[in-house]
Amino acid sequence: MNLAVGIEEAQNHYTVKVSGEIDVYTAPELKDKLLPLTEVHGNDIQVDLKDITYMDSTGLGVFISAYKSAKEHESSMELIHAKDRVSRLFKVTGLDEIMNVRFDDNNKEGQ
Numbered sequence: 001m002n003l004a005v006g007i008e009e010a011q012n013h014y015t016v017k018v019s020g021e022i023d024v025y026t027a028p029e030l031k032d033k034l035l036p037l038t039e040v041h042g043n044d045i046q047v048d049l050k051d052i053t054y055m056d057s058t059g060l061g062v063f064i065s066a067y068k069s070a071k072e073h074e075s076s077m078e079l080i081h082a083k084d085r086v087s088r089l090f091k092v093t094g095l096d097e098i099m100n101v102r103f104d105d106n107n108k109e110g111q
Helices: 027-038 057-072 084-093
Strands: 003-010 013-022 044-055 076-082 100-103
Touching (some): 013 027, 027 057, 044 057, 057 076, 057 084, 084 100
Parallel strands (some): 044 076, 076 100
């Protein structure tokens, strides 16, 4: 499956809607669209992960880079609607303790 990245803008607030799979093949596209938003001082970025069906460590790497860039440029980044399979990656790696990640408890794996 491919990756789709849509960006909605309202002043300095951006909602990045991501759907499909984030892996070694699709992560560069996500990084190319997400990182420039984090490199502007004062941007507020929400990344909606509701429609992500798969993510590997390459995807985590993109979000780590974006998180570091946002901090460096005094912007904020929040990951929202992470489903069970995706949220497990953040929990196992401990990134949920560092990054602002909101889990979607209503979408448990297998339901």
